[in-house]
Amino acid sequence: METRKVRILFLVFYVLSLLVWIIEEIYTLSKPPEYFDRFRVLIATIESFIALSSFLVVFILYKELKKEAVENRQAKTQIHDLKRTNRILINPEKGFWAEAKAQMTDWNLTDVETEIAILLLRGFSQKQIAAVRKKSLRTIENQTASIYEKSSMRGKLEFISFFLTPLLPEED
Template sequence: MEKRSYRILFLWFYVVSLVLWIIEEAYTLTNPPEIFDRFRLLIATFESFIAISSFLAISILYRELKTEEGENTQAQTLILDLKRTNRILKNPESSFWIEVKSQMEAWKLTNTEKEIAILLLRGFSHQQIAGVRKKSLRTIENQTASIYEKSSMRGKLEFISFFLTPLLPEED
């Protein structure tokens, strides 16, 4: 089991334990104790407060964990982008196409989609790609839609920008 599933399992175990504890304390509070056991009522009230406070603490920690998870994902994405930029900038002429092909592999593009993606990067229109590949315009449009879906891009400009942005100098 991975680390996250252990955390979730522990969290559920803890929550169930707290619920059972609160039920037991509520039972103690609703059934009046014997005269010599009156201080037990005070202790049960205090323990119930601790249990309810624990729920609050758990919810706060859970929200923080989710926030940290999102920030971690963003940081990993940024690190991957910076690594890609560094690899391209070391040798722009050959590294660019190596990185393009590597990214296409990561997106799991088919060979046909890779060919079309390269033509898109070279600035070909759908009509031009259809002419070069001797396919219908509709086929090329479907294949480019598949490329954009697999790469999580919304269109040609975003797709091209993904590869060209690392080559641009930083703004002053």
């Protein structure tokens, strides 16, 4: 709240500076040149301050727009998460897997990666997945690394948490 007061004070000062500048310009045009020569240093200082103030105002507005964009992006993410939670809770059995598969499609996982991701969600280890799929452990490690990269997750716990968090009740 304090920064808002500072911004308002600065904007008031800026508007007053513009008014002084306009009055000075009118005065300069209406008086003979010798009056202007006496005050040219003062006038140049005022004009320089107004110019610098303009840059500062533009910078402040730019920072505000960036902050609003971040808040907007966070709000959209939260809305998306709440909608996903609602779709899951409408029909928990089918809703969970439908949402999980839809999310995997959004992440552009291949069919093989989707199958492995489902096994990860079911709690299988990489060794168990390798045995079930009859592939080498190294292949499964590479595929799970690809899944985590595409989903922007850092590991199995974060990956599973992403899908289970919407099912948890709100904290008191």
